[in-house]
Amino acid sequence: MILVTGANGHLGRQIVEHLALRLGSSAVTRLAVSVRDPAKAHDLAERGIEVRHGDFDRPGTLNRAFAGIERLVLVSTDGPKDSRIAQHHNAIAAAKAAGVKRIVYTSFLDVSPDSPAEFAAAHRATEAELHASGAALAIMRNTLYADYLPMTIGGALESGVFYLSAGGGRASFLSRDEMARATAAAALKEQLEKEIYELTGPATHDYHEVAAGLSRVSGKPIRYQAISENDYTQALEGHGVPAWMARALANMYSAVAAGKFDRVSGDYARLTGHAPPSLAHTIEHLFAR
Numbered sequence: 001m002i003l004v005t006g007a008n009g010h011l012g013r014q015i016v017e018h019l020a021l022r023l024g025s026s027a028v029t030r031l032a033v034s035v036r037d038p039a040k041a042h043d044l045a046e047r048g049i050e051v052r053h054g055d056f057d058r059p060g061t062l063n064r065a066f067a068g069i070e071r072l073v074l075v076s077t078d079g080p081k082d083s084r085i086a087q088h089h090n091a092i093a094a095a096k097a098a099g100v101k102r103i104v105y106t107s108f109l110d111v112s113p114d115s116p117a118e119f120a121a122a123h124r125a126t127e128a129e130l131h132a133s134g135a136a137l138a139i140m141r142n143t144l145y146a147d148y149l150p151m152t153i154g155g156a157l158e159s160g161v162f163y164l165s166a167g168g169g170r171a172s173f174l175s176r177d178e179m180a181r182a183t184a185a186a187a188l189k190e191q192l193e194k195e196i197y198e199l200t201g202p203a204t205h206d207y208h209e210v211a212a213g214l215s216r217v218s219g220k221p222i223r224y225q226a227i228s229e230n231d232y233t234q235a236l237e238g239h240g241v242p243a244w245m246a247r248a249l250a251n252m253y254s255a256v257a258a259g260k261f262d263r264v265s266g267d268y269a270r271l272t273g274h275a276p277p278s279l280a281h282t283i284e285h286l287f288a289r
């Protein structure tokens with residue numbers, strides 16, 4: 001039995017959809033999910049997928065949620081660093097107690113100890129716990145979600161400029177759906193060839209190149225302006241972003257500026273059997289009207 005946590009979230013739900021597609025209707029009963037609010041997953045239950053209640057903040061819910069599960073897809077939570085680390089700790093402890101054999105974890109491309117990104121610190125702590133768990137591991141180190149590009153550029157299609165604390169740093173982008181496709185493949189694979197998969201696009205780009213891509217698709221001149229981490233944090237807070245998230249996003253872009261996302265790997269193709277889309281294709285898909 002395979003269980004996906006966080007199936008009411010965007011990524012978790014898409015992982016379930018890819019697993020369901022690959023398993024087919026006769027085998028979908030091998031699939032279970034755990035969510036904080038089972039009522040919101042009634043559509044999955046109607047399709048024969050077992051819906052369990054599981055909340056990483058309430059460890060008592062997790063023993064039942066993970067009972068009888070062989071493969072667990074552990075979708076990382078959101079929230080401030082320390083609460084994430086504690087939530088993931090509870091989930092890993094429950095998986096261990098339940099005898100889960102394989103854990104597939106949605107990590108982050110940057111987990112380096114000298115990273116300015118607090119997301120890196122949270123995922124690094126969880127990866128260390130996973131290594132100590134004794135389960136077979138497929139750690140999916142995800143690059144930046146392409147889905148966030150529209151939010152990242154804000155009103156640039158109208159104003160002609162967007163601001164970030166990414167300096168001249170380079171990154172690649174994949175959509176949640178693409179991450180989900182590769183994650184589902186890792187969950188189903190008979191034999192894992194390695195423990196760490198880096199899910200990246202085919203090439204990295206700086207945000208001037210992103211701006212140029214947007215200009216091409218929109219037909220309007222758009223430019224990127226680098227700003228300081230502090231200024232970007234304040235700008236996000238000014239738009240109503242919670243303080244912890246504004247800080248975490250700004251220091252994540254500082255990690256981009258520091259070159260932490262300037263890496264590409266063949267792991268997406270290795271898992272899915274096809275190459276990841278180019279940035280031009282992704283921008284076309286997201287922004288063409």
Ligand SMILES: NC(=O)c1ccc[n+]([C@@H]2O[C@H](COP(=O)([O-])OP(=O)(O)OC[C@H]3O[C@@H](n4cnc5c(N)ncnc54)[C@H](OP(=O)(O)O)[C@@H]3O)[C@@H](O)[C@H]2O)c1
Nearest residue numbers: 006007008009010011035036055056057076077078144145
């Ligand atoms: N690489 C990137 O660029 C990037 C960007 C954004 C986020 N992320 C990471 O990817 C994850 C999934 O992204 P998303 O877009 O799908 O986020 P989302 O739609 O906001 O979903 C948040 C997820 O966190 C789960 N969660 C929160 N608190 C929980 C708790 N106490 N116990 C169990 N699960 C809990 C939710 O589970 P329920 O289904 O029970 O609600 C849900 O699956 C995020 O949580 C974050 O760790 C990565």
